[in-house]
Amino acid sequence: MSVRVQAGGRPWNRLEWTALDEPARRRALTRPVQVVAETTRQAVAGVLETVRARGDEALRELTARFDRVELERFEVDTAEFAAAEAAVGAELRRAMAEAAARIEAFHRAGMGRDYAVETAPGVVCERIVRPVPRVGLYVPAGSAPLPSTALMLCVPARLAGCREVVLCTPPRADGTADPAVLVAARLAGVGRVFKLGGAQAIAALAFGTASVPKVDKIFGPGNSYVDEAKRQVAQSGAAAIDMPAGPSEVLVIADAGADPAFVAADLLSQAEHGPDSQVLLLTDSAVLLDRVEAELEAQLSALPRADIAARALSASRLVLVESLEQAFAISNAYAPEHLILALREPRAWLDRVEAAGSVFLGDWTPEALGDYCSGTNHVLPTSGAARAWSGVSVASFQNFVSVQAASREGIAAIGPCAVTLARAERLNAHANAVALRLRRAGA
Amino acid sequence: MSVRVQAGGRPWNRLEWTALDEPARRRALTRPVQVVAETTRQAVAGVLETVRARGDEALRELTARFDRVELERFEVDTAEFAAAEAAVGAELRRAMAEAAARIEAFHRAGMGRDYAVETAPGVVCERIVRPVPRVGLYVPAGSAPLPSTALMLCVPARLAGCREVVLCTPPRADGTADPAVLVAARLAGVGRVFKLGGAQAIAALAFGTASVPKVDKIFGPGNSYVDEAKRQVAQSGAAAIDMPAGPSEVLVIADAGADPAFVAADLLSQAEHGPDSQVLLLTDSAVLLDRVEAELEAQLSALPRADIAARALSASRLVLVESLEQAFAISNAYAPEHLILALREPRAWLDRVEAAGSVFLGDWTPEALGDYCSGTNHVLPTSGAARAWSGVSVASFQNFVSVQAASREGIAAIGPCAVTLARAERLNAHANAVALRLRRAGA
Numbered sequence: 001m002s003v004r005v006q007a008g009g010r011p012w013n014r015l016e017w018t019a020l021d022e023p024a025r026r027r028a029l030t031r032p033v034q035v036v037a038e039t040t041r042q043a044v045a046g047v048l049e050t051v052r053a054r055g056d057e058a059l060r061e062l063t064a065r066f067d068r069v070e071l072e073r074f075e076v077d078t079a080e081f082a083a084a085e086a087a088v089g090a091e092l093r094r095a096m097a098e099a100a101a102r103i104e105a106f107h108r109a110g111m112g113r114d115y116a117v118e119t120a121p122g123v124v125c126e127r128i129v130r131p132v133p134r135v136g137l138y139v140p141a142g143s144a145p146l147p148s149t150a151l152m153l154c155v156p157a158r159l160a161g162c163r164e165v166v167l168c169t170p171p172r173a174d175g176t177a178d179p180a181v182l183v184a185a186r187l188a189g190v191g192r193v194f195k196l197g198g199a200q201a202i203a204a205l206a207f208g209t210a211s212v213p214k215v216d217k218i219f220g221p222g223n224s225y226v227d228e229a230k231r232q233v234a235q236s237g238a239a240a241i242d243m244p245a246g247p248s249e250v251l252v253i254a255d256a257g258a259d260p261a262f263v264a265a266d267l268l269s270q271a272e273h274g275p276d277s278q279v280l281l282l283t284d285s286a287v288l289l290d291r292v293e294a295e296l297e298a299q300l301s302a303l304p305r306a307d308i309a310a311r312a313l314s315a316s317r318l319v320l321v322e323s324l325e326q327a328f329a330i331s332n333a334y335a336p337e338h339l340i341l342a343l344r345e346p347r348a349w350l351d352r353v354e355a356a357g358s359v360f361l362g363d364w365t366p367e368a369l370g371d372y373c374s375g376t377n378h379v380l381p382t383s384g385a386a387r388a389w390s391g392v393s394v395a396s397f398q399n400f401v402s403v404q405a406a407s408r409e410g411i412a413a414i415g416p417c418a419v420t421l422a423r424a425e426r427l428n429a430h431a432n433a434v435a436l437r438l439r440r441a442g443a
Numbered sequence: 444m445s446v447r448v449q450a451g452g453r454p455w456n457r458l459e460w461t462a463l464d465e466p467a468r469r470r471a472l473t474r475p476v477q478v479v480a481e482t483t484r485q486a487v488a489g490v491l492e493t494v495r496a497r498g499d500e501a502l503r504e505l506t507a508r509f510d511r512v513e514l515e516r517f518e519v520d521t522a523e524f525a526a527a528e529a530a531v532g533a534e535l536r537r538a539m540a541e542a543a544a545r546i547e548a549f550h551r552a553g554m555g556r557d558y559a560v561e562t563a564p565g566v567v568c569e570r571i572v573r574p575v576p577r578v579g580l581y582v583p584a585g586s587a588p589l590p591s592t593a594l595m596l597c598v599p600a601r602l603a604g605c606r607e608v609v610l611c612t613p614p615r616a617d618g619t620a621d622p623a624v625l626v627a628a629r630l631a632g633v634g635r636v637f638k639l640g641g642a643q644a645i646a647a648l649a650f651g652t653a654s655v656p657k658v659d660k661i662f663g664p665g666n667s668y669v670d671e672a673k674r675q676v677a678q679s680g681a682a683a684i685d686m687p688a689g690p691s692e693v694l695v696i697a698d699a700g701a702d703p704a705f706v707a708a709d710l711l712s713q714a715e716h717g718p719d720s721q722v723l724l725l726t727d728s729a730v731l732l733d734r735v736e737a738e739l740e741a742q743l744s745a746l747p748r749a750d751i752a753a754r755a756l757s758a759s760r761l762v763l764v765e766s767l768e769q770a771f772a773i774s775n776a777y778a779p780e781h782l783i784l785a786l787r788e789p790r791a792w793l794d795r796v797e798a799a800g801s802v803f804l805g806d807w808t809p810e811a812l813g814d815y816c817s818g819t820n821h822v823l824p825t826s827g828a829a830r831a832w833s834g835v836s837v838a839s840f841q842n843f844v845s846v847q848a849a850s851r852e853g854i855a856a857i858g859p860c861a862v863t864l865a866r867a868e869r870l871n872a873h874a875n876a877v878a879l880r881l882r883r884a885g886a
Contacts (some may be wrong), residue, residue: 017817095860095864102568116554123545128796128802132830133798205567216794237687265876265879268876269872275869348845353573354573355576356841356844358844358846361846361848367879368870368877372568372860372864373857389842399833400833402802402820402834406808406817407807408807414545414816417541418815420534421591423539425585429746433709433711434812437809
């Protein structure tokens with residue numbers, strides 16, 4: 001990247017938008033390189049084929065190789081659930097229950113619902129909602145276990161009423177699953193958990209094995225192997241997926257009145273996810289930008305995961321823009337996963353948001369609230385996918401089936417239209433199926 | 444396929460479900476072979492790469508090769524639209540307008556809408572709806588042009604309010620587009636049409652060229668090259684797609700009271716789509732089955748496209764089941780694109796439908812009504828995809844963005860929960876971003 005590097009060895013990049021030419025602007029909005037290496041693609045294809053062909057035996061071998069643990073049985077049993085319940089403290093348990101309740105309240109209100117319209121006399125068209133029958137949820141445990149992700153996936157799956165809900169999460173070194181993930185799953189009503197990680201977990205869910213049930217759709221974030229495995233099973237038609245997944249990212253639009261400490265804290269909280277996290281700040285105030293830089297330096301040095309955050313910040317951009325209008329145009333072109341509006345009148349600007357995963361309004365709404373417990377989902381489109389994908393919702397776990405019912409009167413009303421169109425498309429059997437009934441109906 | 448072949452050279456297969464063992468049942472529900480040949484995959488990858496690298500010049504070469512027509516310019520101009528308006532007769536035009544009005548009425552009622560929930564005192568979570576900014580619609584013209592597909596894609600795209608709507612359809616031998624497709628597009632408010640077909644059309648939409656705008660999401664059915672191209676651009680992240688596409692299919696569940704002529708006409712209207720169409724009849728009445736066979740013979744011989752329909756019927760199954768309950772279990776396992784309930788009390792059985800694209804209730808609702816003008820969409824999931832995909836709707840053209848706003852009171856109420864969860868996940872910067880505000884808010 002040929003972006004200007006800060007003097008003084010600061011790990012982030014400060015840019016002035018109006019000073020950039022078109023190619024430099026394009027570079028400034030380019031995500032950290034995410035091209036899947038051919039070796040990753042082939043390794044994942046190999047794992048998928050191995051699990052498809054040899055099932056549980058292959059899962060045992062791959063788990064030994066990648067997770068460095070020998071497992072005879074993958075499914076978490078009653079004893080392990082009981083141990084997890086005992087291991088998780090009351091405060092964490094309470095926080096998970098509280099978060100689950102708000103996630104449920106928000107998601108329940110947005111569930112897909114049936115509706116019906118009489119489109120012509122005697123013709124009723126309906127949409128009926130059905131749960132996706134069998135779903136698989138993937139809860140990663142990369143640098144830290146993520147019980148919050150278990151809540152974000154299990155709660156809407158249960159609300160949708162999916163017949164079979166199966167969760168996979170990588171085993172720890174001792175062969176157990178993270179206790180908080182297990183408690184979160186149970187809190188949300190999911191009782192089948194398999195200790196499987198990586199591409200082999202996705203393969204097991206897509207194809208099924210003797211011990212792992214095959215599912216219709218796979219949900220959840222993951223590293224580049226998990227993402228590549230999801231893309232491959234989706235392409236082959238083995239299972240549908242919630243969305244492509246990439247590194248997490250935030251874009252903050254801040255005005256002169258924003259609190260620089262808050263802004264810096266939000267940028268860092270995104271950056272600590274991993275070295276490939278992407279962090280952007282757009283502001284029309286050079287003074288605020290200076291003050292955010294000072295805050296970043298101060299806060300960065302105090303973080304336990306400062307090394308990761310500093311590496312993530314190296315791909316970040318702090319951008320001085322001419323106006324907030326320009327900031328929104330840039331944001332819409334970038335289509336961020338998380339969009340923080342650190343503005344004095346954030347709601348007044350909301351209409352300008354064209355593409356984003358989740359939006360955070362004002363100084364008192366850090367991204368971390370949405371990550372955990374405001375009620376919205378944190379499984380969101382990354383890498384610009386927000387232009388055509390939405391975050392996980394109950395609808396992600398539902399199918400929408402159309403239904404039509406015509407009476408004799410109904411086919412008399414609309415049948416001639418169908419016959420005309422069928423003949424124009426030279427589909428004579430279509431025309432016949434209608435014309436035959438029109439004759440019988442005496443129309 | 445080792446299914447029993449009928450005596451007398453009838454091209455379909457009559458089976459008795461209870462007489463089949465498990466492997467035979469599985470074979471009976473297997474779609475006509477749809478494995479994409481490695482040669483198809485590579486040919487499509489080659490086309491995509493060529494268009495990505497060389498744009499319009501590549502489109503000209505590929506159109507000359509595959510469509511056998513030399514085009515300097517792909518976009519339909521004002522003169523061609525005017526000629527199309529003049530060429531389409533009043534009856535067809537009226538039928539298209541009538542169909543468009545009903546499609547609009549049904550789709551409008553099902554549009555995604557904003558909602559808001561106060562999940563805690565001072566915490567408001569919302570879902571706001573945004574159109575997918577740029578969409579590409581593909582209207583095939585295989586054995587016949589399909590103006591109805593143009594309506595099915597253009598109407599919901601316009602209802603969603605997509606900023607840029609572009610339609611591609613293959614050029615005819617004389618270099619023009621099908622006039623009915625052009626009139627349908629204009630009726631539905633879509634004015635940018637490009638004469639491009641096959642994988643090269645999908646490539647142009649996914650990557651953009653000097654003359655064809657890049658889009659965010661691609662919609663519409665197509666042959667195996669179009670489907671493979673859509674899957675490849677979706678996997679690479681170049682564009683999202685509506686759904687995987689496969690050959691059309693129908694499953695009819697009929698009881699003893701069904702009209703054998705109607706049932707036979709519906710099976711044939713599906714079969715005429717193409718030799719790889721799939722047709723299934725499930726009935727608990729051997730008498731009805733005999734009578735449907737007799738009707739099939741009589742109607743088949745009268746069809747202009749009898750050769751195609753006969754070939755499609757060769758992969759079809761007429762299945763005698765023990766009970767209607769068994770029929771619904773089989774149907775749910777198969778997850779048909781179209782499901783016709785030729786039953787005396789069709790609505791009473793609707794609750795049993797777990798997975799299907801679109802359902803047709805009773806004797807007076809042939810599939811052809813939904814194909815053209817009942818109001819529902821005919822772009823539907825095939826090949827069992829109905830287990831995890833839904834047909835095209837306005838929501839297919841919409842993004843759902845979550846929004847949250849916390850006040851000082853709000854972060855005081857839910858911030859401690861977020862801090863507890865962030866610490867449990869060892870994401871300290873997340874905890875800091877909240878804790879910092881809690882201190883400032885005096886909570």
